[in-house]
Amino acid sequence: MRLSLSKKINILLFLITLTGVLELSTIYYYQLLQKDDSRVINLAGKQRMLSQMAAKYALSAAYGDFSDKENLAKTVTEYELNLHTLYKGGTISGAKYPPAPARMDAVFKENISMLETFKGSAMDIDMVDAQNSRLKSIYLEESTALLNISNRITNELESISGYKNEHLRVILLFMTAAGVLIFIFGGLKVYNLMRPLRTLAHAVSKVGAGDFSQEIALPESNDEIRDLASAFNDMAHNLQNTAVSKDYLNGVIDAMGDMLFVIDIYGKIKTVNHTVCSILMYNADELIGKRAANLFSDGNVIEEKLKEVRILDHLEKISRIELWLITKSGGKIAVQCSFSMMKGTENGDIVCVAADITVRKRFEDELRKLSIAVEQSLSSIIITDKYGSIEFVNQKFTECTGYTLSEVKGKNPSILKSGKHPPEFYKRLWDTITAGEEFRADVCNRKKDGTLYWEFLSIAPIKDTVGNITHFIAVKIDDTERKHAEERLKQLAHFDMLTGLPNRSLYEDRLRQTLLQAKRTDFNFAVMFLDLDKFKFVNDTLGHHMGDLLLKEVAARLRESVRESDTVARMGGDEFQILLAKITKPTDAANIAGKIVKAMNEPFILDGQQCNIGVSIGISIYPDNGDNMEQLTKNADMAMYQVKEHGKNSFKFYDASMDVAILEKINLEKALTSALKNNELLLHYQPQIDIKNGKLVGCEALIRWQHPEMGMISPVRFIPLAEEINLICPIGEWVVREACAQNKLWQQSGFPPQRVSVNLSAHQFKDATLAKKITTILEETGLDPKYLDIELTESGLMQNVELSIQIMNELRKLGVNISIDDFGTGYSSLIYLKRFPIDILKIDQNFIRNCTTDPSDAVITSTIISMAHSLNIKVIAEGVETIAQLELLRIFDCDEVQGYIFNKPIPPEEFSKLLEEEHIFKLLD
Numbered sequence: 001m002r003l004s005l006s007k008k009i010n011i012l013l014f015l016i017t018l019t020g021v022l023e024l025s026t027i028y029y030y031q032l033l034q035k036d037d038s039r040v041i042n043l044a045g046k047q048r049m050l051s052q053m054a055a056k057y058a059l060s061a062a063y064g065d066f067s068d069k070e071n072l073a074k075t076v077t078e079y080e081l082n083l084h085t086l087y088k089g090g091t092i093s094g095a096k097y098p099p100a101p102a103r104m105d106a107v108f109k110e111n112i113s114m115l116e117t118f119k120g121s122a123m124d125i126d127m128v129d130a131q132n133s134r135l136k137s138i139y140l141e142e143s144t145a146l147l148n149i150s151n152r153i154t155n156e157l158e159s160i161s162g163y164k165n166e167h168l169r170v171i172l173l174f175m176t177a178a179g180v181l182i183f184i185f186g187g188l189k190v191y192n193l194m195r196p197l198r199t200l201a202h203a204v205s206k207v208g209a210g211d212f213s214q215e216i217a218l219p220e221s222n223d224e225i226r227d228l229a230s231a232f233n234d235m236a237h238n239l240q241n242t243a244v245s246k247d248y249l250n251g252v253i254d255a256m257g258d259m260l261f262v263i264d265i266y267g268k269i270k271t272v273n274h275t276v277c278s279i280l281m282y283n284a285d286e287l288i289g290k291r292a293a294n295l296f297s298d299g300n301v302i303e304e305k306l307k308e309v310r311i312l313d314h315l316e317k318i319s320r321i322e323l324w325l326i327t328k329s330g331g332k333i334a335v336q337c338s339f340s341m342m343k344g345t346e347n348g349d350i351v352c353v354a355a356d357i358t359v360r361k362r363f364e365d366e367l368r369k370l371s372i373a374v375e376q377s378l379s380s381i382i383i384t385d386k387y388g389s390i391e392f393v394n395q396k397f398t399e400c401t402g403y404t405l406s407e408v409k410g411k412n413p414s415i416l417k418s419g420k421h422p423p424e425f426y427k428r429l430w431d432t433i434t435a436g437e438e439f440r441a442d443v444c445n446r447k448k449d450g451t452l453y454w455e456f457l458s459i460a461p462i463k464d465t466v467g468n469i470t471h472f473i474a475v476k477i478d479d480t481e482r483k484h485a486e487e488r489l490k491q492l493a494h495f496d497m498l499t500g501l502p503n504r505s506l507y508e509d510r511l512r513q514t515l516l517q518a519k520r521t522d523f524n525f526a527v528m529f530l531d532l533d534k535f536k537f538v539n540d541t542l543g544h545h546m547g548d549l550l551l552k553e554v555a556a557r558l559r560e561s562v563r564e565s566d567t568v569a570r571m572g573g574d575e576f577q578i579l580l581a582k583i584t585k586p587t588d589a590a591n592i593a594g595k596i597v598k599a600m601n602e603p604f605i606l607d608g609q610q611c612n613i614g615v616s617i618g619i620s621i622y623p624d625n626g627d628n629m630e631q632l633t634k635n636a637d638m639a640m641y642q643v644k645e646h647g648k649n650s651f652k653f654y655d656a657s658m659d660v661a662i663l664e665k666i667n668l669e670k671a672l673t674s675a676l677k678n679n680e681l682l683l684h685y686q687p688q689i690d691i692k693n694g695k696l697v698g699c700e701a702l703i704r705w706q707h708p709e710m711g712m713i714s715p716v717r718f719i720p721l722a723e724e725i726n727l728i729c730p731i732g733e734w735v736v737r738e739a740c741a742q743n744k745l746w747q748q749s750g751f752p753p754q755r756v757s758v759n760l761s762a763h764q765f766k767d768a769t770l771a772k773k774i775t776t777i778l779e780e781t782g783l784d785p786k787y788l789d790i791e792l793t794e795s796g797l798m799q800n801v802e803l804s805i806q807i808m809n810e811l812r813k814l815g816v817n818i819s820i821d822d823f824g825t826g827y828s829s830l831i832y833l834k835r836f837p838i839d840i841l842k843i844d845q846n847f848i849r850n851c852t853t854d855p856s857d858a859v860i861t862s863t864i865i866s867m868a869h870s871l872n873i874k875v876i877a878e879g880v881e882t883i884a885q886l887e888l889l890r891i892f893d894c895d896e897v898q899g900y901i902f903n904k905p906i907p908p909e910e911f912s913k914l915l916e917e918e919h920i921f922k923l924l925d
């Protein structure tokens with residue numbers, strides 16, 4: 001049952017009041033009772049006195065004194081009245097007397113009876129003989145009895161009154177105790193009521209201090225205090241959920257990544273958060289009170305902004321602006337500030353939140369620079385979406401193709417297709433880029449006006465943050481000129497410039513192809529080795545010009561003598577070779593050879609002058625005279641020598657009896673096998689000179705074989721043999737070790753350090769452990785890798801491009817220099833040149849030899865030099881023999897030169913002398 005607080009208090013008050021009233025009533029009643037009792041007791045006392053007086057008067061009469069007879073009557077009458085009043089109650093002289101308690105009935109009756117007896121005796125008092133002693137005793141007895149009973153009544157009344165008093169005192173005591181108990185109970189109740197109120201007051205004061213986590217235990221009582229406590233808990237809970245404390249708010253503000261300032265109406269800083277302090281490197285104390293404008297590079301702007309914010313306040317707009325904040329150390333930080341009036345305050349504070357946009361700004365700057373770079377790039381740039389639809393092209397693209405951005409936007413780059421590439425090319429392109437890789441290639445495209453052009457194309461996918469391709473970017477460098485140069489170089493590399501016939505490299509390539517085909521499909525072919533008779537005489541007597549004209553005419557007649565499918569090549573000088581691609585029988589070759597001899601014997605009219613020559617032809621037939629290129633060529637060569645030996649101007653088939661030379665070769669092989677361990681190999685060194693100052697910058701190590709009987713043998717003779725019999729690798733290793741050791745010795749002798757170049761055979765370059773071997777040699781000899789230069793021939797590298805690149809990179813990593821030897825005689829591919837990590841390019845001496853006389857050789861030389869320089873590659877010209885060559889090379893900006901004009905390859909002791917003299921080679925004046 002719910003007892004409300006007011007009810008509880010009312011009950012308590014009622015009980016206390018009731019106790020009080022009862023107590024007062026009791027006291028009052030007690031007082032009244034006391035008054036009645038004392039009146040009764042007084043009357044009873046008076047009865048005792050009256051009984052005494054009656055006794056006295058009776059005695060007096062008994063002794064004959066009747067003077068008090070009347071007094072006796074009066075006394076008895078009064079006594080009787082009083083007795084009846086005491087017994088039954090009544091009023092005497094205005095005073096009221098209550099009737100005596102019932103238990104005193106007997107005594108009062110006895111008193112009345114005694115009084116009646118006494119009265120009877122007293123009535124006869126006149127006849128009493130004064131001397132009658134019996135009467136005397138009767139009177140005495142009766143008055144004493146009356147006196148005694150009066151006393152008894154008095155005492156009994158007194159005792160009844162005393163008992164009553166005692167009883168009332170007990171009641172009073174009890175009531176007082178009850179009152180005290182009710183008071184204590186009430187006090188305890190009030191204390192209990194106050195306890196939850198005190199808890200509540202404590203909790204309320206905590207909430208007031210911002211601690212909303214208060215929750216108090218509900219009192220057990222089902223009253224308003226319980227309601228209050230419950231309401232308080234609800235309130236605190238709601239406050240915690242909806243309101244934030246100052247600390248919490250400060251925590252939030254300090255945790256903000258952006259800087260926060262509160263600026264007062266005077267433009268002074270009132271508050272800052274931690275981010276401000278950490279970015280601007282101030283303490284909060286240093287900032288508070290400072291003018292906000294002083295922190296910005298453009299204080300006026302800030303002042304204006306603050307004013308504007310106050311004016312616009314009613315619009316409730318947040319005003320944003322980009323500014324520069326100055327740090328304590330003077331650094332500048334780009335920020336985007338937003339200003340807003342602080343709501344809920346009257347003092348006009350403004351909140352300024354400044355976001356650090358330095359990175360974004362830098363990024364925007366980068367982006368701006370990048371877009372300018374893209375727009376102004378000298379390369380054409382196309383950006384497409386992931387489906388290949390064009391989104392952007394730059395200015396260079398428009399210049400290059402004639403298409404504007406609006407013309408190509410949304411279209412596919414295939415509008416540029418030239419039709420020069422097969423569908424597989426485009427498939428490979430798409431397969432590569434959609435696989436997320438970069439595609440690079442030389443591409444022939446078509447301009448808007450229909451003209452074709454070449455460009456070097458690189459397409460890269462652009463990926464989003466999760467790696468999905470979103471766009472493709474194509475960067476294209478106009479390659480037409482380079483392509484032309486390359487085509488031209490290829491032409492130069494594969495064709496003889498004078499006669500237009502295929503040169504050695506193309507010829508050998510075709511021979512290789514024919515050989516492969518013949519092996520596959522089993523047919524015969526013939527190799528012819530031709531040497532003109534008397535050409536030297538014509539050249540020497542009629543001059544080079546006539547010699548050239550003659551060679552051209554010879555080439556034309558040779559071409560006419562064979563089928564389209566046959567290859568006529570000029571191998572150099574007056575040496576030609578012919579590949580008769582398919583013959584059914586040797587006589588076919590004999591017929592053609594006869595035809596050629598006949599054609600050569602016809603007089604030549606050169607510039608109006610007639611001259612006659614002849615030709616010696618050696619023929620070898622596949623497969624009878626050899627099943628490989630070298631053998632077929634060598635056998636044809638041998639047959640040609642036979643012709644020369646036997647009178648020239650004829651042809652001869654190879655015959656095994658010619659193999660005397662083969663025996664010689666076998667002997668040579670044996671001798672070479674033991675040459676290494678017999679220490680018959682040695683190195684000569686040829687100086688390499690800086691063309692600008694004549695200083696010695698390096699040398700080329702060239703192997704020599706000092707045979708005990710055959711004398712000095714040229715590497716041209718034994719290196720191919722060593723390659724053939726697999727001796728080239730140990731010999732090559734010996735060369736590298738010897739050259740490194742010698743170079744280190746020179747350095748240890750105090751000579752200025754210089755580079756030593758070593759030739760490496762193509763066979764050595766097939767060895768994947770080559771770099772490891774060279775590392776060991778460098779470690780053993782102690783030579784710094786930068787003083788070693790490895791020379792490789794282009795054709796050697798091309799045999800296995802990927803392995804070559806791998807080995808070259810390994811060597812490069814070691815710090816060793818890499819040169820390409822005999823450049824211009826092989827593939828001369830610029831694309832490969834770009835892929836090879838090359839330091840030096842050596843122009844083949846064939847070009848140098850003729851560069852001053854043959855314009856095409858001069859063109860090749862200068863093209864090679866400028867092309868190498870554009871790829872950051874140094875150029876050495878070898879085989880320089882004349883001042884004219886040297887002069888031309890200097891004009892062509894060649895870097896270094898080597899050749900007989902300075903020195904032939906010399907033994908190390910002689911080379912030491914050059915170093916000792918610190919020899920400066922005399923160049924041109």
Ligand SMILES: Nc1nc2c(ncn2[C@@H]2O[C@@H]3COP(=O)(O)O[C@H]4[C@@H](O)[C@H](n5cnc6c(=O)[nH]c(N)nc65)O[C@@H]4COP(=O)(O)O[C@H]3[C@H]2O)c(=O)[nH]1
Nearest residue numbers: 702703715716719735759760761879880881899900901905
């Ligand atoms: N006509 C003329 N010739 C000049 C002139 N200056 C230098 N030479 C010669 O031209 C050749 C240049 O060497 P190469 O092209 O590497 O051609 C070398 C190279 O391919 C090979 N060879 C030489 N030494 C080694 C070697 O240690 N290892 C390998 N694998 N091959 C070597 O033998 C070839 C011939 O070597 P060498 O007979 O020493 O002939 C050398 C050198 O004596 C000049 O002004 N005029």
